Amino acid sequence: MPFVVPRGPELEPATWPAYGLTTLTVVPLVWRRRAPLAVLLAVMAASALYKLALEGPGQPLPYTGLLSLYTIAVLSPPWKRLVSGLLMLVAVPVSVWLNTQSVRELTFSLFVFGAAYAFGRLADARQRAHRVEAEQAAARERARIAREMHDILSHAVSLMIVQAEAGPLAVRAAPARAEAAFEAISATGRDAMVQLRRMLGVLRDEQDSAGSSPRAPQPGLGELPELLARVRGGGLDVRYATEGAERPLPEATGATVFRIVQEALTNVVKHAGARSVAVRLGYGPGGLEVRVTDDGRGPHGEPAAGSGGHGLLGVRERAAAHGGTASAGPGPDGRGFEVRAVIPWEAG
Structure with missing residues (x-):
């Protein structure tokens, strides 16, 4: 957005390192189905570095974290889901404390991450039902x-x-x-x-090239x-x-x-x-x-x-x-x- 809408004069100008860190919070999603827990850790580390080391271009929205947690809820075994849940119960309050320290943001953050996890479990249940059918x-x-x-x-x-x-x-x-x-x-x-x-x-899965597989009625x-x-x-x-x-x-x-x-x-x-x-x-x-x-x-x-x-x-x-x-x-x-x-x- 700073390339389109100029930042206020009281804010530091956007830098390429800040854009690089923003990119690092997104790129790991390419591997989210292969290693969802590792991707969540990578996204959290990049987000923490973004917050602590740089004043990035605008508000860093937690979409990648939500998507990573959703993927864990869909694909991962119970122990990985438990580890991810405990990790988010620690990371979300710390993130809110570093940002606004408000109860409203804490409540909202816990709600959206809980909703992401719940939707993931629902998706897993639906897939299991389809497999059974x-x-x-x-x-x-x-x-x-x-x-x-x-x-x-x-x-x-x-x-x-x-x-x-x-x-x-x-x-x-x-x-x-x-x-x-x-x-x-x-x-x-x-x-x-x-x-x-x-x-x-x-x-047969496919007809042969000559189309000789019979299809006569019963x-x-x-x-x-x-x-x-x-x-x-x-x-x-x-x-x-x-x-x-x-x-x-x-x-x-x-x-x-x-x-x-x-x-x-x-x-x-x-x-x-x-x-x-x-x-x-x-x-x-x-x-x-x-x-x-x-x-x-x-x-x-x-x-x-x-x-x-x-x-x-x-x-x-x-x-x-x-x-x-x-x-x-x-x-x-x-x-x-x-x-x-x-x-x-x-x-x-």
């Missing part, structure tokens, strides 16, 4: 990916195993049927690879006939029916219904020992009801070793994600096994 979002995404991988691989591998086990018998008894079984194995494997590539392509109700045909190819009698007035579904809801039916059919193939299974979609006034009922061993059938038992849990999670419910238990009249899910039209 990001970790929770990542956990939800990992769970979703795990469900997708389980559904894709469990369904495809189960069908391939059933068809491969029937292949040797069919080769001797019915070569045409064996050829169809091998074609079904190939088609199932190709479909699984397409779905896995689709998922992994979405997970399978929906339109892919149900193909899914049922693959299961029929394994020798299971699959019947499909709808009830009520059909209505279009959002893409996410259609993908959920497809995965629920897929997982239910996978369980039938792996565990039920069934001869037939019925898939029914009921379009009711409150929501869509999905039922998959088989004539197999029922809930007391032992699952295959190492199956993990995550499929029905995934069905419940998928239904709950849309505000719906899912259950599994004995079929009608206590025979077979039934998976039932209800998804409301407007999810809560």
Whole structure:
């Protein structure tokens, strides 16, 4: 300011050393995130030298000290924050005593430095909350990916195993049927690879230069006939029916219904020992009801070793994600096994 507005004649002229010391109170802020406590000490030392050694150009405002204390409150561990607080409780009264020796300035200085520290702690709390939210979002995404991988691989591998086990018998008894079984194995494997590539392509951080990472939508109700045909190819009698007035579904809801039916059919193939299974979609006034009922061993059938038992849990999670419910238990009249899910039209 002395270069713009001349100083009063009763004041000493501004000197370059005074401007140099003023600069030294600012330059350490470059390193405030790396060593905030050291920067605060450097700023305080330069300010003290400015006050004691020179009559500088105008009033030395404590902005750099406030910023340093704020940074310590945000980034530093508790012991550094404690040291900084004790240091400021000593430095602020000394500075006021050297300046005006007034209670008003002391109260004001303690208030602004306390406010800087409080804002720093609030900023740290907000950052921690954001990190927790990001970790929770990542956990939800990992769970979703795990469900997708389980559904894709469990369904495809189960069908391939059933068809491969029937292949040797069919080769001797019915070569045409064996050829169809091998074609079904190939088609199932190709479909699984397409779905896995689709998922992994979405997970990639960047598309390759050729833009070949697939971005096709998730399978929906339109892919149900193909899914049922693959299961029929394994020798299971699959019947499909709808009830009520059909209505279009959002893409996410259609993908959920497809995965629920897929997982239910996978369980039938792996565990039920069934001869037939019925898939029914009921379009009711409150929501869509999905039922998959088989004539197999029922809930007391032992699952295959190492199956993990995550499929029905995934069905419940998928239904709950849309505000719906899912259950599994004995079929009608206590025979077979039934998976039932209800998804409301407007999810809560």
